[in-house]
Amino acid sequence: MAKSYTESIKIKKRRKRIAANIILTIMVISSIFPIAWMFLSSLMTQGDLATGTLGKPINWQNYIEMWKNINFFAYLKNSLIICGVTTLVTLSLAVFAGYAVAKYKFPGSGIFGSTVLATQMIPGMMFLLPLYMMFINVQEKFGIKIVNTYPGLIITYSAFFIPFSIWILRGFFATIPKELEEAARIDGCSKFGALIRVILPISTTGIIATGIYIFLMAWDELLFAWVLTTDISTQTIPVGIRLYVGNFQNRYDLMMAASVVTTIPVLIMFFALQKKFISGMTAGAVKG
CATH class of the missing domain: 1.20.5 (Single alpha-helices involved in coiled-coils or other helix-helix interfaces)
Structure with a gap:
């Protein structure tokens, strides 16, 4: 039995x-x-793609033609600059804010943490028109050009990604024992010195995970890049890929080739740092 x-x-x-x-x-x-x-x-020709059949032989010519059809390298350069600077700016601000919220109690600290997360519940599309009008008004009144510039997109992306980045890093910093900072203070470090010399070195996993999140979100963003940029000098890869359809003709084969090329650097970065990304995200979810 x-x-x-x-x-x-x-x-x-x-x-x-x-x-x-x-x-x-x-x-x-x-x-x-x-x-x-x-x-x-x-790898399919335009005709085969339209009929849904895999053409033979495989058409590698798409990967050559996609660079000639539009200046794809310019869009790649713009994306790397904008996403890279956005990641650095957002991380620089989110690290200090996340650490302050996690480790120090001040009036409204609890509400502040909830409010930061609540901002992510508002659809980004609702900010598009007010943000665009604000940038135009700043340009008209102060002569500072923001639309169709690198700083315009970097400021916009940073503003959107900072709240959630603070929330991620807040949860990660909350798991670090306060005794580490106290020991550093006893050894003569200031609060800032303890953060730079002790806390940040052991927080690289969470910071890298947050940086990957920021970079990927900025890399894929289309809506604001489409509205806030007007020519190839500042337009990013998602905008460039969109031009393969409806610009002169519908070249879905070239759009797919461009999408593959766009995905490669992101995949390389993710797989190279996936262990730090996963451990950083799970560590930040333990407490917060």
Whole structure:
């Protein structure tokens, strides 16, 4: 009887494990399929793509033609500059704010943390028109050009990504024992010195995870980049990819090739830092 009961428990566990594996497999396939289809589409001719058939032979010419159809390198350069500077600016501000909220109690500190997270519940589209009008008014009244400039997009992206970055880093800093800072203070460090010399070096995992999040969000953003930039001097990759459709003709084959090229640096960065990204995000979720 006991043996029968034990076997039934093992069978239930095995069924649960099989069901979990099936669900995970479906989720993985669902995640990989769009990427695989994007890559296959980038190797198809325009005619084959329109009919939904994989052409033979494989058409690598799309990857050469995509650079000639539009100045894709200019969009790549703009994205790297804007996303890179946005990541640095956002991290510089979010690190200090997140540490202050996590470690120091001040009037309204609890409400401040909740308010920071609440700002992410408002759709970004609602800010588009007011932000654009504000930039135009600043330009008309003070002569400071913000629309169609690097600083305009960097300021916009930083403003959007700072709140959530503070929330992520706040949770991560909250897991660091306060005794570490106290020991540094005893050794002669100021509060700022303790943060720079002790806290930040052991917080690199969380900071890198937050930096990856910021960079990826800025890299994929289209709506504000489309409205706040007007020519190739400042337009980013998502805007450039959009021009393959409806600019002169609908070249979905070139758009897919450009999408693959755009995805490669992001994938390289993510896989190179995935351990730090995952451990940083999970550490920040423990307490906060």
